Amino acid sequence: MQTGNYNYKFVNGNTSSGYEYVSGACAVGGQRSVALVQDVMLDPVNFSSCLVSVAENNFQENISMYPNPAKSDVKIEFNDAGHSHSVAVLDLAGRKILSIDNIGNDYLQIDRKDLQSGIYFVNIFNSEGSNACLKLIVQ
Numbered sequence: 001m002q003t004g005n006y007n008y009k010f011v012n013g014n015t016s017s018g019y020e021y022v023s024g025a026c027a028v029g030g031q032r033s034v035a036l037v038q039d040v041m042l043d044p045v046n047f048s049s050c051l052v053s054v055a056e057n058n059f060q061e062n063i064s065m066y067p068n069p070a071k072s073d074v075k076i077e078f079n080d081a082g083h084s085h086s087v088a089v090l091d092l093a094g095r096k097i098l099s100i101d102n103i104g105n106d107y108l109q110i111d112r113k114d115l116q117s118g119i120y121f122v123n124i125f126n127s128e129g130s131n132a133c134l135k136l137i138v139q
Helices: none
Strands: 004-008 033-037 065-066 074-078 085-091 096-103 107-110 118-126 133-139
Touching: 004 096, 074 118, 085 107, 096 107
Parallel strands: none
Antiparallel strands: 004 033, 065 074, 074 107, 085 096, 085 118, 118 133
16 A cells, blocks of 8 residues: 555444444544555454554564666675574465575675576565565566
């Protein structure tokens, strides 16, 4: 979703009664509301009470990947204070092309020869359970 304010109705699962009506602090015109301050992908959520916030994932801000687009080796820098990392490179079909675990350095260099020209998703995880997904274009 792009940055902005969104109102939405909660489907209560009972098709005969349709949508719920939200009152009190959770309501914006009888609907739930969420404000996004950056482009994000929201997972489906089952709300049992008032939504007060959506946790932001700042981990991705601590990752640098360059050059991108890449014609040579790709360097990924981890700037999140000494955690170990795992990296998985997937093609557009979701097939794992490359997987590297327990990276103790603050960077990883991926050999360009290991990747054909194309678009990849680079999934990065740290030892605290944070994750990021970056798009890599290899020329």
